[in-house]
Amino acid sequence: MRLDAILSRYGYCSRREAAQWVKRGRVTVKGTAAKSPSAKAEPADVLVDGKPIPFPDGLYVAMNKPLGCTCSHREEGALVYDFLPEQWMNRGDGVSTVGRLDKETSGLLLLTDDGTFLHSLTSPKRHVPKVYEFECSAPIPEEAVKIFASGELLLHGETTPCLPAELLITGEKTGRLTLHEGRYHQVRRMMAAVGAPVLVLTRVAIGPLRLAALNLAPGEWCAIDPTLFS
Numbered sequence: 001m002r003l004d005a006i007l008s009r010y011g012y013c014s015r016r017e018a019a020q021w022v023k024r025g026r027v028t029v030k031g032t033a034a035k036s037p038s039a040k041a042e043p044a045d046v047l048v049d050g051k052p053i054p055f056p057d058g059l060y061v062a063m064n065k066p067l068g069c070t071c072s073h074r075e076e077g078a079l080v081y082d083f084l085p086e087q088w089m090n091r092g093d094g095v096s097t098v099g100r101l102d103k104e105t106s107g108l109l110l111l112t113d114d115g116t117f118l119h120s121l122t123s124p125k126r127h128v129p130k131v132y133e134f135e136c137s138a139p140i141p142e143e144a145v146k147i148f149a150s151g152e153l154l155l156h157g158e159t160t161p162c163l164p165a166e167l168l169i170t171g172e173k174t175g176r177l178t179l180h181e182g183r184y185h186q187v188r189r190m191m192a193a194v195g196a197p198v199l200v201l202t203r204v205a206i207g208p209l210r211l212a213a214l215n216l217a218p219g220e221w222c223a224i225d226p227t228l229f230s
Contacts, residue, residue: 003027004037006046010053011090021048058114059088059095060226064211065109066218071100080109083219088113098122098206099182106218107132107203108211117226121206127163127180128229131205132187136173136196144194145169148177155189162190176204 001009004018013021018037021027026049027034029041043056061084065071069078073096080097081089088095091113098110098121112118121128144167147153151164166178173196177187188198204211208228216222 001040001043002037003029003034003039003041003046006041006043006053007037007048009092010043010056011087011092012048054085054088055113055223058117058226059091059112060114060117060224061111061221062209062211062214062216062224063109063111063221064214064216064218065101065106067104067106070103071097071109080111083221084111101203102185105201105203107201108206108209108214109203110206110209110224111221112226114226117229121229122182124181128207129178129180129205130182130203130207131176131178133170133176133202133204134174134187134191134198135200136175136191137199138196139172140167140169140175140191140196141194142169144191144196147194148190153190153193155183155186155193158183162186165190 003022004015007013007018007021008015022034022037025033028047030045043053046053063080063083065080069080069082071080073081081095084095093113093115095111095113096118098112098118101107101109120126148165148167151161153162155162163181165180168176170176179186187201191198209224214222
């Protein structure tokens, strides 16, 4: 790949501006100062301002999403992207969340610039399990366990029942729910359907990845191995 394409692809500058970056000695290839923006190199061999290009083979990170921010690129107000390095937003393929958590839901969120990875985790055919912990405003009825497991719960406004889901009641008003699909506000709608509206909601796991094991404070992120989800 040409150096000017690399600098543009990974969000440093435009291809037109790359000549000045090279001229000023800001770019090295295998320890040697680059001489031309048209020179070819592997992204992993390039240093910019003495630092390696982050995630040269694709960006895969997990975040502990805080309350009060959204996963949209378009909405006003606080966004999950505000917690990421600004340069990432200029990467050639963009950075997107893998699915969404609403503004009032916290917890484990994945982000990537790899469209194939994103699609593989959000495809309805994959049924990647997602685990949520919650607190309700009313006691959780014991029969909700069987209702959710039956695969027969039909949410208001929908024509297809929810897939079987595993509910563990951990207290009078608290529980843990494992879903194998991703519908709009699904946990909140399911719990409301059994008379226990959700007050507090946190996603604690996606597939084999557990939020607790990552030791992330709200707003913090870390790199993850995408092969965990292969």
